[in-house]
Amino acid sequence: MRRAALVTPLRTPVGTFGGGLRPLPAEELAALVIKAVVERSGIDPARIDDVAFAQSYANSEAPCIGRWAALRAGLPVEVPGFQTDRRCGGGLQAVVTAAMMVQTGAADVVLAGGVESMSNIEYYSTTSRWGSRAGTVSLYDRLDRGRERSQPEDRFGKISGMIETAENLARQYSITRDEADEFAARSHQRAAAAWEAGRFDDEVVAVDVPQRRGEPVRFARDEGVRPDSTAETLGRLRTLMPSGTVTAGNSSQQNDAAAACLVVAEDKLGELGLEPSGYLRGWAAAGCEPATMGIGPVPAVRKLFDRTGVSFDDLDLIEVNEAFACQVLAVLKGWGVKEDEVADRLNVNGSGISLGHPIGATGVRILTTMLHELRRRGGGLALESMCIGGGQGMAALIETA
Numbered sequence: 001m002r003r004a005a006l007v008t009p010l011r012t013p014v015g016t017f018g019g020g021l022r023p024l025p026a027e028e029l030a031a032l033v034i035k036a037v038v039e040r041s042g043i044d045p046a047r048i049d050d051v052a053f054a055q056s057y058a059n060s061e062a063p064c065i066g067r068w069a070a071l072r073a074g075l076p077v078e079v080p081g082f083q084t085d086r087r088c089g090g091g092l093q094a095v096v097t098a099a100m101m102v103q104t105g106a107a108d109v110v111l112a113g114g115v116e117s118m119s120n121i122e123y124y125s126t127t128s129r130w131g132s133r134a135g136t137v138s139l140y141d142r143l144d145r146g147r148e149r150s151q152p153e154d155r156f157g158k159i160s161g162m163i164e165t166a167e168n169l170a171r172q173y174s175i176t177r178d179e180a181d182e183f184a185a186r187s188h189q190r191a192a193a194a195w196e197a198g199r200f201d202d203e204v205v206a207v208d209v210p211q212r213r214g215e216p217v218r219f220a221r222d223e224g225v226r227p228d229s230t231a232e233t234l235g236r237l238r239t240l241m242p243s244g245t246v247t248a249g250n251s252s253q254q255n256d257a258a259a260a261c262l263v264v265a266e267d268k269l270g271e272l273g274l275e276p277s278g279y280l281r282g283w284a285a286a287g288c289e290p291a292t293m294g295i296g297p298v299p300a301v302r303k304l305f306d307r308t309g310v311s312f313d314d315l316d317l318i319e320v321n322e323a324f325a326c327q328v329l330a331v332l333k334g335w336g337v338k339e340d341e342v343a344d345r346l347n348v349n350g351s352g353i354s355l356g357h358p359i360g361a362t363g364v365r366i367l368t369t370m371l372h373e374l375r376r377r378g379g380g381l382a383l384e385s386m387c388i389g390g391g392q393g394m395a396a397l398i399e400t401a
Helices: 026-041 067-074 091-103 141-147 162-172 177-196 266-272 288-296 296-308 327-335 359-376
Strands: 003-010 049-053 082-086 109-117 206-211 215-217 255-265 278-287 317-320 380-387 390-401
Touching: 003 091, 003 215, 003 266, 003 359, 026 067, 026 109, 026 255, 049 067, 049 091, 049 359, 067 082, 067 109, 067 206, 067 278, 082 091, 091 109, 091 359, 091 390, 109 359, 141 255, 162 288, 162 327, 177 317, 177 327, 215 255, 215 380, 255 380, 266 296, 278 296, 288 296, 288 380, 296 380, 296 390, 317 359, 327 390, 359 380
Parallel strands: 049 082, 049 109, 317 380
Antiparallel strands: 003 255, 003 278, 109 255, 206 215, 278 390, 380 390
């Protein structure tokens, strides 16, 4: 079976909720990063066999966003496209699905990515189609509604949202508020240090954002990083649930961004003149209880390690997407790994708390950052893992050539 090479991983900067990228809908962000990958890789776009793109909050403004964005980006009409959704793991799933296509010979080149514009997620009604004779018509916030309905209520009971699931883990694994704030502050400090050192320069594609008046504004830097964050300043924030651990400062943000790469059959790299950044070595997904969805990386990584024979001692980089600080700390305990033993390999350039969590894009954003970091370190093996709303986890091993 052919190895799946990962080529030219790129991402946009990550915008805050209602921030600098708000004027651009998801399909425009996706098209922008597709163009950038094609241009920077130098591939003939006609050689792309398919486009796999994730979006977790899809709507009918750009249905089947992989196809829609490919057309918007100017790819030949003969290049098809499709959409994946595994919630927070959707972007990684797009890459994995592309890799399986390449490994099995169904395709030689797939452009894979993910996008989310959480600033533009709409309100909707489930009762308006057939009209209302009188009374109030309800509108749901698709963001909140998606979190509330992440599981069948008649089987699992009502879960108010992802914050509740994080608090469940904080109690179960005895994670304190101080520990969560310390972890969150370190995330911001690491992301700020990475920007100052220029470690994101090669992976980020600047975005020219149109304005109502005047010239477009260039958006070139992650917007949610707060370099002055400390455990003390974060400790002043109110918890989101009474007597809880989770605050706005120690949980992931709501964001806008896109990321993508080429997934290419190894035996086609020379013919296409492409240079691999790395390879997908293996992956796994696993389910867990929806009420403790944040622990999903524990069974997913266990399954992945069982399949590949890899252990934490073999890893040069480890990423646990920071949905919540207490959730990451719970995952480390679930793995039986002490934080101080992996601190120099874990989320070394920040993650969801500092860089942001644009749901459908996050898996590819992490992949992009890891591949560039591995190259700076002279190569190695990296683990990407994510918890997923509704009670899932996903994990993948990425290695350099």
